Amino acid sequence: MPWIRNKPLHVVIRWQVLFTVFIALVFWGVLGLHGAISGFLGGMVNVVSSTVYAFIISHHKGFTAGGAIRTALRAEAIKIVVIIALLWTVFVVYKEVNASAFIGVFIITVIIFSMALFVPDNTKDIK
Template sequence: MLLWQAVATAAVAVVAGFWAGGDAAWSAVLGGTVNLAANAMYGFAYGLMRPTGPGGAVIAAVRAEASKILLVLLLLLAVVVLFRELVLAAFLATFILTALLFRLVLIVRD
């Protein structure tokens, strides 16, 4: 899943770079990185918990999802505040694409 998101991030960054220059490429990279980091956080947080039984697994998943959402909000805020040359279209396009890929990978199995 993270590999698909990384490839999509790189592809959008290349297109954004040709379309609007270096700032757009970096904006796309940051948009994808927000979701990559958040999904890695989800896996890490879920892996730290040792659920026992189905109820424990649900609680662990909810806690991991909460940590993921918190990280997404913090990273989005950090990017918007700190990266003054942000190209919003490239940033949001990559952010949304990688978020949708996360859901798609859950639906499509190898």
């Protein structure tokens, strides 16, 4: 993801993807195929919305505090719209969704996204 120039967001999205794949494999063994797919979709809803957020934040070109806040609020609003649209889409399209697995993984990936605060920001290290 070279188009995401914000290291904390880049790292956290990678964590979200790794957790989503790991938990989908665990759910496959415990809950079966539909549990695994539900968990995977729950994580991917947040991965997609976080990627959209990171893309918008990474392409901010303003130099004022007001511009940075406007960009952050715009990115957060778009992220929320993407989340709502994807949650609705999964529940409408995927009839065999395991709601507890889906929502559980979604919530955990939301928490993982908040860990971006703890990732040091040294943007020249992004490869």
